[in-house]
Amino acid sequence: MGLITWSDDKYEVQYAGETIVLLPKEYALLHFLFTGKNRTFSRENLLDRVWALEEPTDRTVDDHIYRLRKKLQKWSHLFTIDTVRGIGYRLTWKQQPQQALQPDVLNRGFSESIQKMLTTYHGMGMGAAMQTLSANQEVLGFRMDPFYAMYLRFITGDFAWFVEDKTAPMGDKLFYLFHLYHMTEPDSRKTLDVYQRVLREQAAMPATFQDELQVNAIALYARAGEWELARQQVSKARIIVEGLNSQGFTLFLQAEETILAILSDQLEEAEEIIRRSKEILLTVPMQRELGSFTLMQGICMYRREQYAKARRLIDEGIEVIRATQFVPHLIYAINNILLFFQIFDCDPEWENKYQKIWDALSEEYQFDYLKKSILCILPSSI
Template identity: 35%
Template sequence: MMKLTFFAEQGIVQTGGETITLLPKEHALLYYLYRHANQLCTREQLLNAVWPMEYPTDRTVDDHIYRLRKKLKRWIHIVSIQTVRGQGYRLIFNTSFPINPLTKDNEITASYTALLDKYHLFGQGEAMQVLAANQSALGFRVAEEKQLYLEAVKGNFSFFLRPDLSFKQKGFYLLFLYWHIQPNSEKALEYIKKASARQVLPPLWHEEMKFNIIDLYIETKRFMQARQALNRYEQQICEPDMQGFRLFFYNKKLLLSVLEKNHAEAQKWIQHIEQLLPSHPYLREKGLFLVIKGLWLLSQKRFSKADTSIEEGLFALQTSRFIPHLIYGARLLRYFSSPLITEHPEVTARYGQTWEELSELYAFSFLEQRIRQQLDHFL
């Protein structure tokens, strides 16, 4: 299936290097049809999805479909909207679209895969999505595991609730999302320990989770376990192939120092990371660092500097277009700013705003319930 890339803020849709500009409701309507491609979408479903707080009629849907078809006409060889008489509409892709012969060229695929990995290293989520969306035109194929990762990066979290994906394919993402979108760190840790004990994740994701679980040790105040786990990575993190993990590792050390209220150690790690950033200009890691540094500044009651660091950190995370990392940054602020300055609740109250906005945008309560059901089923 050809990929369409949606940019809601700009109201545009892209594929194969071409762009179409849509009105807000047209954009929302096409996005819903795209997420349910090749499925019948009734007018009632479309009304509820696109006009949830309004009272439009079936005619409203029909008029918007008419306008969408006109704008999609240039892509008729790729995609079209089919009318299912008396029922609704279906977005269908042209399966006879000619395959680019370059997709069989291993050198081309290797080159674009290396470029995709480079964008990933530097935290350029939007560039990753644009490259992947145009893989057919460019003549390469994104491997399945990378395609799954790209769905997570752009915040298409409901994708991982699909029943046609095995737990081996989606388990890491379900565990990771469950931890990030709900407040119970203990429950998240319990699920991850179960998954690790049963070795239900592929080896690569199993190792990745062992690295990420350190944050949960810190969150649940298992500080000794966190230090022991960090110590096991101390030498490994200096190896050349661990370059992409280096700042994540030091951010964990900084977070541990901040939550332990070890101010001298925290200051040491802040200085170390700031020295590394010019040679490691990775947007996600920089954003998380500035958020954690902001927490430390809060604990020092340096509120103005804390605000600046946190705002810059959230902006960097938003710019990276790595939605899970933005959520994690907002989570750190939501759940850990208040314990650091309990005597100033008015200062930390505003730090929950980004979390609340993301919670509404990505339907955290719905996701939490559905993910929990799947984890209970599989684990």
């Protein structure tokens, strides 16, 4: 059995030497269903995710599902696209463990190579590539290490697992619980309380997550209007990032600094940070970060009253982030866009458009349920 591979530029899907050519929206729909395999999506979910910037007809999803089923019939032993009556559609993945290599058949060097690939894909923001490796563990003959097994649940949107699982150590999940609350809660004052509760337990976290929390706090304080705390946090975070000597962390810090500069109306400072960040991205093309800085460049254009360019850049940034298949980054990006529109009140039409996308994401990933569950799980504030 071979790997399923995807050709985004040609809208082709390959498996075991066979290639199926799809239309652009057929390809996008299949990719989304495959990424969320064994999960059920409503028609509204699919319309919002695949046709987010369009106005499709009521029959659009059904017609595309019908055509996909016909074109993919030869692969029905791998997966089927099933109708879930009264709800929508689900891509059902059919495991075939009897054909898979056992991990101990292959040498340690091979497993290490796979882990290095995961680390590279992670750093470059290539979520789809990470998911392809994960989905084909049996074929390749390796087991995902615990860190990436949990991380992939996070980036693919399996958020309910983090509040419902009873087996993983709380220290391993704390960082994710904070981010789930942070990205789904528009009220930054509430998130600050959650942040303080998580900080009290941070000794149980891996050291890297503790460092990331310190960098995350910059935008968190800025979103809450705590300018002095945000600037103090910049100084702390710079010391951490300088010690790590990581371009990924450097871009992460610069993204947080950009949010602070925009929200505190330091427009020229924000544009200068974006310029420096895009210079780094010319040599290290990290797609998540490229999408984020493109989006923030669009927000700067709003402050320059260049509305047409602002709209284009924000839409472009969101599509780049969406293409990385990192669900949390998409949610957080939409959250930031809506916060900007709320504060600066400059484009009601685009605000309404992104509010609809937010509402669809909220329904799909059960934001209210997640937040209530997280508040019950975390230790109470003092």
